[in-house]
Amino acid sequence: MNHDQILIVLISAACAGGTALLGLAAVWFGLRRRSVRTLIGAVAVVAVAAVIAAMLGTAQAMFLSAHDFGVIVLVSVVAGVVGVAGAMLVGTAIARWSSSLTDEARRFGESGEFKNAPVGPAELQRLSEELARTSLKLQDSRRREDLLEESRRELISWVSHDLRTPLAGMRAMTEALEDGLADDPARYHRQIRSEVDRMVRMVDDLFELSRIHAGNLSLSLEPVLLGDVVSEALASADPVARAHGVRLGGAVDAGLEVIADPSELSRVVSNLVMNAIRHTPADGQVHVVGRAGGSGVELSVSDGCGGLAEDEMERVFDVAWQGSAARTPETGSSFGSGAGLGLAIVRGIVEAHRGTVSVANEVPGCRFLVSLPAG
Ligand SMILES: Nc1ncnc2c1ncn2[C@@H]1O[C@H](COP(=O)(O)OP(=O)(O)OP(=O)(O)O)[C@@H](O)[C@H]1O
Ligand SMILES: [Mg+2]
The missing domain is CATH 1.10.287 (Helix Hairpins)
Structure with a gap:
């Protein structure tokens, strides 16, 4: 230069x-x-x-x-x-x-809906794609929220129906007793007692479910022998099973331990066993198996319900969902509250223990499988 x-x-x-x-x-x-x-x-x-x-x-x-x-x-x-x-x-x-x-x-x-219109320079296109993705996520969570809201509304209307019917029955019975018109007062008393028990169970289930949903189900975790929990649940379900002509059986690996809240775990087992007995015809069998499996412990309850349809399997764990559309409370039923809360509670408790629960068809019925982590 x-x-x-x-x-x-x-x-x-x-x-x-x-x-x-x-x-x-x-x-x-x-x-x-x-x-x-x-x-x-x-x-x-x-x-x-x-x-x-x-x-x-x-x-x-x-x-x-x-x-x-x-x-x-x-x-x-x-x-x-x-x-x-x-x-x-x-x-x-x-x-x-x-x-x-x-x-x-x-x-x-x-x-709440975004149409991805890729125009302009790369940065604007990326922004547009990102907004489209966010819109999909938003729609998804809105749909879930709507379903939840709908099931909550249904629950309230069904629960009020399920409470109103026995209350009306009880009022009629107490009025008859008061007026001395009851021809068999002892039967009325028994019936009132069993209705009260059923309502107490329902209120108790609702309370449990609300604790699960509020996220304040406080678990007192300790090593629990699964065999003990299962045999307790089978023993208390035995009279109901006998009354329905259903055979109860169980096999749990000896010494199988799981870290869990004992009372919540027994609630899970008894809800599953009661459901299984209710849906098994007379002369059928309900079988409970506990064994080490997956990365922890597996508990399965098999029944003779004749199998569930695909859409039923998706909904059984929903709050307030019941298979038969008719919600007729079984007077004096020993199966539970009859409000469709049992399996929602099972899932809530199992998930609070970081486990999973699922259902599958298995001739002659279906099989509910609970998997809990080892510790
Ligand atoms: N073992 C089973 N076999 C076949 N169907 C079942 C079984 N367990 C549950 N279901 C179906 O799932 C529905 C919901 O069960 P869930 O236990 O939540 O409610 P419920 O038994 O009807 O009432 P609740 O448990 O509150 O007394 C039942 O109404 C039934 O249709
Ligand atoms: Mg139930």
Whole structure:
């Protein structure tokens, strides 16, 4: 590089650098919150001004003739105007894309649905894709919330129905007793007693379920022998099974331990066993098996219910869901509250123990499988 060239580089760097620095500082402090179109236009103006400043500086230093100098200035100004106009066009396009994205996002806020419209530069497209993904997630959680809300509403109406029916019966019976019109007072007393028991169980189930849903089911975990829990549940279910002609059987690996809350675990086992007896025809069999399996302990309850349909299997664990649409409380039933809460409670308790529960068909009935982690 000869001396002249070095001089040109130095002069143009100084003139262009100084102008660009001043211009960009002015843009930053004055315009950085303005529209992207103004910003891009301003940056283009600064770039053109830097080029013109460099040219003017070098032209002065090189002692160009007045005519040549005029030509250079004219060319620079024309090129600058064209450049700035081009930049403004790009800025306008970006501003339009971004405002259409803003409109789409506003609609998303109102309707919860976002239509992915990939326009504009990569960043805006990514933003649009991200919003579309968020919209899908939002729709999913809204759907789940709706289902939950619906099941809660159903629960309230069913529970009030299930409480109102026995209460009406009890009122009629107590009135008959009061008026001395009951022909068999002892039967009335027994019936009232069993209705009260059923309602107490229902209220107790509801309370348990509300504790599960509120997340304040406090478990007192300790090593529990699964065999003990199962034989207790079988022993207390035995009279009911006998009355229904159902055979009860069980086999649990000797010494099989699980870390669990003993009373909650026995609630799980007895809910499953009671359901199994209720859905097994006379002369059928209910079998409980406990063994080490998976990464912990597996407990299965098999019955003779004749199998569940695919959609029933999906819903059995839902709160207040009952297979037969008719919700007729079984008077004096020893099977539970009869409100469709049993399996929801089973799932809540098992999940609080970090376990899982599932159901599968297995001739001649179905099999509920509870898996609990080892410790
Ligand atoms: N072992 C089973 N075999 C076949 N169907 C079952 C079995 N256990 C439950 N179900 C079906 O799932 C439904 C819900 O069971 P869940 O135990 O939650 O309620 P419930 O037994 O009807 O009432 P609750 O347990 O509150 O007394 C039952 O109504 C029944 O249709
Ligand atoms: Mg039940």
